[in-house]
Amino acid sequence: MKEPKRPLGLYIHIPFCKSKCVYCDFYSLANREDAVKRYVKALKAHLGETAPLAEHHRVDTVYFGGGTPSLLGHRYLLDILDDIRGKYHLEKGAEITLEANPESAQSWRELRKLRKGGFNRLSLGVQSADDATLKAIGRIHTFAQAEAAVTAARKAGFRNLSLDLIYGLPGQTMDSWRSTLERCAALQPEHLSCYGLKVEEGTPLWKRQKEFSLPDDDLQADMYLWMVERLEELGYHQYEISNFAREGFASRHNTKYWALSEYAGFGPGAHSDFGETRYAYGRDLDGYITGVLDGTLQVEQSEHLPLRERDTEYIMLSLRMVSGINRHTFEYTYRRRFAPLEEVFLRYEAMGCAERTEQGWRLTPKGFLLSNTIITDLWEAICRDKLRREEAAARGDYRILP
């Protein structure tokens, strides 16, 4: 009998931006349009090189992220997508996402070419509905352009539209965040990703943080809790800490990251989890192009991680999801005892941070705000349990301890 093909997501990194936003920690470069042609050539060569490894996979999601993929224009984008189609088993009905910024998604004719060429999901970086805030963080579009981009996308035939927003921005108050969320929800996207601003080391925001008046942690937490409730009222179901969707529109690609499914990334800084190995390419555009084209491309990090050794990852990632951790999966797939986790969850349940599900436990919105602490506590409980069992085994006591 023929073995069924395994699902695989492809991530295509497009590391070009018109200019850099002050908070940005993604690998992307401004004013490097000169490299686009060679970059596309390198991407296609890299896709070709990897394709034989994916012979027994069916590609069910493709995600063009960045950077600003929409900057490339339909010719290059469709050229890459056609290349994927020619080299991989691209499933009919695969989710194919394009990230776009409002200023480069104004033409419905351009968007229609992309839609007709196979892209079926558009993720727009809107970030805020307040033009002064957008300017302060280095965005080069207005909210009116974001609204125009949504209109253009609908006219072009996109039926799966996601908006990216950030809360906790400089100068943002609860009222201005409320206004952003309401105005964005009024655009009726199928999906919303709402992230709390993080001041990442080395970014212009980090270097000049004193110049920006940033909401404190308490206000950011209030913004988050209000948002979760409000989006639920508006019919957007939370399925991950920062992601909300109408029924049937959760991002299939991003869910792969949290469900420990396989994905292969292409481009400088792109990460992969493919063939039981996690690996990433260096954040160096020219090094990537040269490396691919002359056959010397090296991965920067690589770690072989068989399924059984992914228990920590499973705890961390499953608890990002509203579906939560599954007791059976933890015990049978990862061969770990669940009892030590149960004790920690009970403690957090009493604080309103965790709740039982039919299959295990999940974090509540209040728990999501404390997820790092909770995950550390869970992991310490697992380590203590392991140590106890090893010590018992060393004494020759192999009973299953409570």
Ligand code: SF4
């Ligand atoms: S548009 Fe996105 S990738 Fe480009 S600089 Fe801004 S945040 Fe970074």
